[in-house]
Amino acid sequence: MLTRIDHIGIACFDLDKTVEFYRATYGFEVFHSEVNEEQGVREAMLKINDTGDGGASYLQLLEPTREDSTVAKWLAKNGEGVHHIAFGTADVDGVAADVRSKGVRVLYPEPRVGSMGSRITFLHPKDCGGVLTELVTAAKSDEEH
Ligand code: V0V
Ligand code: CO
16 A cells, blocks of 8 residues: 655756755755665655654655766756655555556566665656656555554
């Protein structure tokens, strides 16, 4: 079951500048930042609110770390903007299997490591009305409590 918007992924050319925009304009602070070499991104998570399932909703600001990364390719084509949405679930494996059985392409055979030690997978945007969609199970999921 999907129980929250986990994050909205926003692609940018300059992470520090974009973090400053969100701080100065809205007062959002960086909750967590890291580099994910596998995904080719440097990211900042801005926590917007906690959610009723024990999780939270974030903005995920993404800057590419290398030219052949998916985000660099997307930025070159589209410029800065909303790159993906992510739904949160206590069971990314189960949701991915269910979605796959409905004919939507799940991009990874097994979930990979995402922000803050989460487990993530992606659904192909061409099967989701043009929206790159991510499924996330948080590292320490309070959702089952
Ligand atoms: C590509 N397309 C998109 C899109 N990226 N449509 C909507 N939103 C996006 N973000 C469209 C693109 O316009 C093309 O349509 C078509 O899909 C094929 O795209 P492409 O440019 O040829 O690129 P591909 O096929 O090499 O790669 C596209 C996919 C790739 C979606 C397969 O971006 C991917 O594997 N993404 C998942 C991983 C990812 O995005 N990681 C970065 C975030 P037309 O022109 O043919 O009509 S990492 C993250 O979120 C983390 C770590 C986290 O949350 O913890
Ligand atoms: Co994401």
